[in-house]
Amino acid sequence: MAGNTEPLPPRAKLAVTAGKAAAAVSRAAGRGSGSVIGGKVALRLDPDLLAKLAQNLDVVLVSATNGKTTTTRLIAEALRAAGPVVSNALGANMPAGITAALAGSGDARYGVIEVDEKYLAAVARDVTPKAIALLNLSRDQLDRAAETRMLAEHWREGLSGSKAVIVANADDPLVVWAASSSPNVVWVAAGQEWKDDAWSCPACGGVMQRPGDDWFCGECGFRRPTPSWALSGDHVLDPHGSAWPIRLQLPGRANKANATTSAAVAAAFGVPPQAALERMYSVTAVAGRYDVVSFQGREIRLLLAKNPAGWLETFSLIDGPPAPVILAVNARGADGTDTSWLWDVDYSRLAGHPICVIGDRKLDLAVRLEVAGVDFQVCENAAEAVRQCPPGRIEAIANYTAFQDLRRVVGN
Numbered sequence: 001m002a003g004n005t006e007p008l009p010p011r012a013k014l015a016v017t018a019g020k021a022a023a024a025v026s027r028a029a030g031r032g033s034g035s036v037i038g039g040k041v042a043l044r045l046d047p048d049l050l051a052k053l054a055q056n057l058d059v060v061l062v063s064a065t066n067g068k069t070t071t072t073r074l075i076a077e078a079l080r081a082a083g084p085v086v087s088n089a090l091g092a093n094m095p096a097g098i099t100a101a102l103a104g105s106g107d108a109r110y111g112v113i114e115v116d117e118k119y120l121a122a123v124a125r126d127v128t129p130k131a132i133a134l135l136n137l138s139r140d141q142l143d144r145a146a147e148t149r150m151l152a153e154h155w156r157e158g159l160s161g162s163k164a165v166i167v168a169n170a171d172d173p174l175v176v177w178a179a180s181s182s183p184n185v186v187w188v189a190a191g192q193e194w195k196d197d198a199w200s201c202p203a204c205g206g207v208m209q210r211p212g213d214d215w216f217c218g219e220c221g222f223r224r225p226t227p228s229w230a231l232s233g234d235h236v237l238d239p240h241g242s243a244w245p246i247r248l249q250l251p252g253r254a255n256k257a258n259a260t261t262s263a264a265v266a267a268a269f270g271v272p273p274q275a276a277l278e279r280m281y282s283v284t285a286v287a288g289r290y291d292v293v294s295f296q297g298r299e300i301r302l303l304l305a306k307n308p309a310g311w312l313e314t315f316s317l318i319d320g321p322p323a324p325v326i327l328a329v330n331a332r333g334a335d336g337t338d339t340s341w342l343w344d345v346d347y348s349r350l351a352g353h354p355i356c357v358i359g360d361r362k363l364d365l366a367v368r369l370e371v372a373g374v375d376f377q378v379c380e381n382a383a384e385a386v387r388q389c390p391p392g393r394i395e396a397i398a399n400y401t402a403f404q405d406l407r408r409v410v411g412n
């Protein structure tokens, strides 16, 4: 428990030291922060290290297909109202990266940890979290709906005996299915823009009925639980019925939903909504995402979106005057090598915006846009795309490695 700081046993200390040494070597060799390699070395020497590092912390785990890095950041800011926080802020979200982050926890009282969806059950077993936030589940790149359903089942089995408070999105049937095996769930009406993965009932395979914001299965009775927290327009509604305004610097409905979930998590740790939300307002960008950079007389907003649900949420950010949009798609390892997911996205929301297409797979995207009847031009690279746009605001939406490429070109 927090505050009751037990020293690490000798083997765990050795593992932490060896991990830090490996990370330092990796850094010196010019291979990034080295935190993942350090974590791998440390876990090899002491497989129980993650559990030992977590034992002095009150831990929150955050998992989802989309929004977990941002929500982790918002929860970390909110909990700083109650004490020092350690977090894997740069998104190294598998066990080695999480171990490396916690090894640097110092005198932290809270651990706010983003976890890859596939590792959630295992990490939850190791770190005995006090709370787990579950935001959404949808297909990621080439995952098919059946694989997303299996992931929900994996969560459901892994969380069934958990003593953690599960803070879960009542509007995502797969998340509800996964969370409802737990004895202690706080439901949040956080909304769901992307519904394509939630038309069949996760409990029985029946057809889901979706009147308005409600949903239920006509076959087995599986239905939307009554939420105690909700996002309503620009406000968080708390369980007492009070409405708290959301004044984030981060754009979009999806981030208001992330803030609502974060306020519910903070409340589970005794931080009231107003204090939690005010802390969240300081966040302007998360690991470079949402950053607005000046480049060649333009203001370019950098938006990362990795899968169909992410692209759809991102399109909803760019309402207002029809600013030029740069779309960048690669298909390297971290992106998934197949681009057929581009066909799952509805591009009609971009109608009226001048569009430039770049990236390794710009021609795949061009074919898709052509079929959608949306005007666009194909550009050789980011610099050329920017030159095509008039001075002023540009929205740039990119998948994972395309985002890294873009930041290298326009970042400052």
Ligand SMILES: [Zn+2]
Pocket: 201, 202, 203, 204, 205, 206, 217, 218, 219, 220, 221, 222
């Ligand atoms: Zn059903």
